[in-house]
Amino acid sequence: MYTKLCRPVPSINFRTVTCFCKPRQLNKYYNIIARANCSASSSFLCDKNVIFVAGLGDIGLDTSKELLKRDLKNLVILDRIDKPELVCELKELNPKTKVTFMPYDVTVPIAESKKLLKKIFDKLKCVDILINGAGILDDHKIEATIAVNYTGLVNTTTAIMDFWDIRKGGPGGILCNIGSVTGFNAITQVPVYSGSKAAVVNFTRSLAKLAHITGVTAYTVNPGIIRTSLVAKFNSWLDVEPDVAELLLEHPTQSTKECAASFVKAIEKNKNGGLWFLDQGTLENIKWRKYWDPCI
């Protein structure tokens, strides 16, 4: 019976298929029926519940606006600093989507992340997508760069597994991590930042390959150089190049709006293991080179 009812749902994915196998999550089934009737049913994101870490940030804000065009059910923005005027602006963009802000610093202990996520899951019942977007670009701040860009992302991801992991009876989920092209090939003047982004890319590729065990699919969006306040001025490692920002911006870049449009397109493609390269308004799925194979 479930299989039969599933068929009309166009955006069915790994997560929703999984949940049909688990009688305790039958309420999921009703959600899917509701989604099939969504007014913007052509959008993968219609009626979804999305958590966006750093959804008010440089890339985050325009991406949040772009997401709101897709009739999400809920957009929960977690960010370090509340910016009430921006949250108000987002709330007014689409009455179909409930926008919520909750303060969150990704460097808190993992137990704190779990507590916050529990509040969100208790309220929304299900979360479809987690976007991890917290980032620092300042190679004078070694500990902070690594703690936010890599450790914070790993901890937030690990925390949500308590609610998503199918081995714990969870429904699975979709993880969208913001990497960077510097994770492929560094901006050598910011080696600490670039290294932290290489870590994010490598980490997320693994998670995608573990989806058959955890039920959680994963991909990265990796923006090229964007004209943001983050890039306008930043410190290079040991000041090896004080003008690194200016030099970067002499070459072709993209606006946050262009990046946001590609970002949401990548989310809609919903490709497990996607390694999305977002540059100058384009979107490309990179094929990573195999240098060796652990064979397991």
Added chain:
Amino acid sequence: MYTKLCRPVPSINFRTVTCFCKPRQLNKYYNIIARANCSASSSFLCDKNVIFVAGLGDIGLDTSKELLKRDLKNLVILDRIDKPELVCELKELNPKTKVTFMPYDVTVPIAESKKLLKKIFDKLKCVDILINGAGILDDHKIEATIAVNYTGLVNTTTAIMDFWDIRKGGPGGILCNIGSVTGFNAITQVPVYSGSKAAVVNFTRSLAKLAHITGVTAYTVNPGIIRTSLVAKFNSWLDVEPDVAELLLEHPTQSTKECAASFVKAIEKNKNGGLWFLDQGTLENIKWRKYWDPCI
């Protein structure tokens, strides 16, 4: 005159060339003459001062033994835990090399690392090579893995720049960072560890490209799977594969001795930007793929 005297020195490198431009470092010139007369002058490592972080570890111990065959002047081993019997064993291997042990935890604040390095530089006057080898393989320990494998390596590297950076009047130096093949392509069952090693690989590639500014050349040695106590049993992320160690060891591996031999060969090649892949007793310099170019 200096140029003329330089010619007979077979192992002259970026660092020693640089120091000839700086009259205040003329004592370096005498060191080089001494090295040219070294009994094992065919070895690049003869009469060198080497700091080895984690030189008593799983890979470290056999690599230390292999280094001692090269008539170093000093081998300063920094490790978290003193193992006096191992240090004694190393001291007895080659009377030409002075082996010293000093306790060091790479997770201390950078100011502590600088203090320790100052002691070493005060004593030895010059340090030729720093080997960064501290590592944890345990994906239950997220913070520790990242703090040791990446942050600790970056901090130790940043700390030694106070003494090496040619912009500060230093003589330059050679940085050898232990990465891992998991930094190229992950062992997906340990995504946190693999990500931290991807960070090391990316970070070190940048440093190599900054050598013309800092005077410090850099490369990574990236071992494949080794039969060590580290690999015999380790935790996968969220226990996605409890038998990950056993599974890995079902495939061809290498002994620590084989790895150590390749490791020291890589050091002797002294290739700035080298991305050394050490697997099953072989040594190969990997060419990293260019996915994009920041053009600066």
